[in-house]
Amino acid sequence: MILTVTPNVALDVTYRVDRLVPGAAHRVREVAERAGGKGVNVARILHALGHDTVALGFVGDAAAAAVADDLDRAGLAHRLIPVAGPTRRSVTVVAGDGEATMFSEPGPPVPAPSWRALEALLAGSLPEAAALVVSGSLPPGADDDACARLVRLAAAHRVPVLVDAVGAALLGAAEAGADVVKPNASELVATTGRADVAAAAEALRRRGARAVVASRGAAGMTAFTPEGCWHAAPPARLVGNPTGSGDAAAAALVAGAVAGAPWPDRLRDAVALSAAAVLQPTAGSVDLAQARRLRPQVVVEDHHGAGLDR
Amino acid sequence: MILTVTPNVALDVTYRVDRLVPGAAHRVREVAERAGGKGVNVARILHALGHDTVALGFVGDAAAAAVADDLDRAGLAHRLIPVAGPTRRSVTVVAGDGEATMFSEPGPPVPAPSWRALEALLAGSLPEAAALVVSGSLPPGADDDACARLVRLAAAHRVPVLVDAVGAALLGAAEAGADVVKPNASELVATTGRADVAAAAEALRRRGARAVVASRGAAGMTAFTPEGCWHAAPPARLVGNPTGSGDAAAAALVAGAVAGAPWPDRLRDAVALSAAAVLQPTAGSVDLAQARRLRPQVVVEDHHGAGLDR
Numbered sequence: 001m002i003l004t005v006t007p008n009v010a011l012d013v014t015y016r017v018d019r020l021v022p023g024a025a026h027r028v029r030e031v032a033e034r035a036g037g038k039g040v041n042v043a044r045i046l047h048a049l050g051h052d053t054v055a056l057g058f059v060g061d062a063a064a065a066a067v068a069d070d071l072d073r074a075g076l077a078h079r080l081i082p083v084a085g086p087t088r089r090s091v092t093v094v095a096g097d098g099e100a101t102m103f104s105e106p107g108p109p110v111p112a113p114s115w116r117a118l119e120a121l122l123a124g125s126l127p128e129a130a131a132l133v134v135s136g137s138l139p140p141g142a143d144d145d146a147c148a149r150l151v152r153l154a155a156a157h158r159v160p161v162l163v164d165a166v167g168a169a170l171l172g173a174a175e176a177g178a179d180v181v182k183p184n185a186s187e188l189v190a191t192t193g194r195a196d197v198a199a200a201a202e203a204l205r206r207r208g209a210r211a212v213v214a215s216r217g218a219a220g221m222t223a224f225t226p227e228g229c230w231h232a233a234p235p236a237r238l239v240g241n242p243t244g245s246g247d248a249a250a251a252a253l254v255a256g257a258v259a260g261a262p263w264p265d266r267l268r269d270a271v272a273l274s275a276a277a278v279l280q281p282t283a284g285s286v287d288l289a290q291a292r293r294l295r296p297q298v299v300v301e302d303h304h305g306a307g308l309d310r
Numbered sequence: 311m312i313l314t315v316t317p318n319v320a321l322d323v324t325y326r327v328d329r330l331v332p333g334a335a336h337r338v339r340e341v342a343e344r345a346g347g348k349g350v351n352v353a354r355i356l357h358a359l360g361h362d363t364v365a366l367g368f369v370g371d372a373a374a375a376a377v378a379d380d381l382d383r384a385g386l387a388h389r390l391i392p393v394a395g396p397t398r399r400s401v402t403v404v405a406g407d408g409e410a411t412m413f414s415e416p417g418p419p420v421p422a423p424s425w426r427a428l429e430a431l432l433a434g435s436l437p438e439a440a441a442l443v444v445s446g447s448l449p450p451g452a453d454d455d456a457c458a459r460l461v462r463l464a465a466a467h468r469v470p471v472l473v474d475a476v477g478a479a480l481l482g483a484a485e486a487g488a489d490v491v492k493p494n495a496s497e498l499v500a501t502t503g504r505a506d507v508a509a510a511a512e513a514l515r516r517r518g519a520r521a522v523v524a525s526r527g528a529a530g531m532t533a534f535t536p537e538g539c540w541h542a543a544p545p546a547r548l549v550g551n552p553t554g555s556g557d558a559a560a561a562a563l564v565a566g567a568v569a570g571a572p573w574p575d576r577l578r579d580a581v582a583l584s585a586a587a588v589l590q591p592t593a594g595s596v597d598l599a600q601a602r603r604l605r606p607q608v609v610v611e612d613h614h615g616a617g618l619d620r
Contacts, residue, residue, distance in 0.1 A: 022409060026412060026413045027414055101335075
């Protein structure tokens with residue numbers, strides 16, 4: 001079973017409009033709602049890949065029932081901790097031409113006792129877990145060590161951890177010895193203050209992260225690992241909704257880690273699944289048949305331990 | 311006491327962002343929520359003007375409690391009928407420069423028994439009422455006569471009715487003998503299929519509406535009434551959020567009707583209040599001191615019974 005932690009679960013709301021015109025009033029033709037947040041999306045894709053998952057995290061209690069109902073309908077096991085306040089929404093406005101414009105609410109702050117409750121829940125679940133994924137933004141006011149504490153807890157249970165986070169949470173996860181951190185290239189460079197992706201990845205590995213996978217959007221992703229350095233790229237530039245493609249990559253990477261797959265294979269799967277996610281209109285959805293078709297077309301290059309940008 | 315009916319009550323959500331860029335992901339800096347829908351906004355302004363009000367209408371039950379809580383906090387009496395489904399949201403994205411972009415959800419359909427419950431509630435409240443305002447879009451699937459039935463009910467109790475609606479609901483309200491209908495000029499022309507505002511207003515009056523007040527945005531508004539025809543214009547072009555300015559005008563017009571004020575005075579108040587509403591960032595808010603300052607600057611012209619466009 002793979003655990004996911006979503007520190008700031010959202011209700012993902014999708015609006016369909018004909019065209020988005022700033023300054024205008026729009027009648028929304030169609031409204032769709034479902035449980036979201038990056039860790040929830042990772043669980044959704046892992047579930048589609050055939051893995052048992054349990055989604056942990058915090059959810060603002062105002063619409064916590066709607067979130068739980070949606071997860072139940074999707075067959076996703078969850079143990080979310082309600083916190084007082086509005087349920088964070090993430091509104092995506094999709095125009096007729098497919099253009100997606102997203103508005104993410106900050107979500108409610110999570111009090112210290114709720115963090116302790118999450119840690120207790122996680123400690124109770126880790127003995128059954130094959131891996132842990134911590135993914136998504138932290139709630140407002142979370143302390144810098146919050147993510148690192150979850151990583152240390154998993155390490156104490158010898159459960160491999162993948163972290164998709166930014167800023168202080170990313171640095172903390174690296175220092176706590178996360179097995180994989182998966183920032184996008186620009187966040188990675190911004191967080192470490194290094195000149196290029198390879199130097200930034202090296203800095204995170206020196207802090208304690210075992211492997212760093214830097215995603216580069218349509219250019220694919222680069223893995224910096226103890227076994228070597230590889231870059232994988234999709235066959236062609238794909239047009240679609242990039243929201244959720246990083247979550248598909250995270251799901252593939254953790255599934256590969258659980259299976260003990262070699263890094264080039266993990267990376268190939270991550271790029272194929274991520275590309276298939278771009279072609280789907282809603283975040284957290286992947287057409288697995290499409291991912292299988294794309295897989296052989298992914299180009300994996302061995303950088304022989306050298307960073308791509310050196 | 312003035313009754314308002316909002317057939318499709320909403321939760322008005324306001325997002326503050328730095329800049330709205332179509333196709334981009336936006337972190338919302340600030341989220342504000344309050345009960346909305348045109349009739350609710352009219353009640354809010356009437357309440358500010360010192361009138362007792364009772365807000366009636368339908369609300370999707372998912373977040374009905376949040377709507378009721380907000381109305382309670384504002385001191386607004388309400389008797390809303392919950393209907394199964396999501397609570398309609400209207401999301402306004404306000405950029406740093408004040409530009410407001412609105413997305414209105416359709417809301418849940420209202421089953422026939424709920425319409426009968428509203429009519430029963432209205433019939434029970436009308437004996438105490440000085441006036442009725444029916445304002446805002448009808449829920450999806452509402453029958454064309456729904457608005458007219460409310461107007462006839464008020465007429466049977468000799469309670470004056472103001473209707474702010476469009477399309478079939480507007481035509482039905484006119485035929486049912488509404489005392490005032492208040493469409494905007496372009497909706498009025500579109501609904502009646504006439505060439506200009508004066509001809510369209512005349513058509514509605516022939517169908518049975520006593521008075522037609524056509525709003526023209528920054529150009530003010532024109533009243534076509536049994537007593538004559540007047541046009542009122544604000545002193546200068548006002549920059550701000552026009553959402554809710556029509557609701558301010560409706561509140562002023564119904565307050566004037568209850569007071570038995572002459573039409574030129576009602577129109578002057580409507581334009582002043584409407585202009586003050588434009589200057590406020592949130593719909594349903596008006597700075598009354600500002601409206602009082604603007605009032606003497608409103609230019610009222612007597613069109614001697616002739617339509618403005620003739």
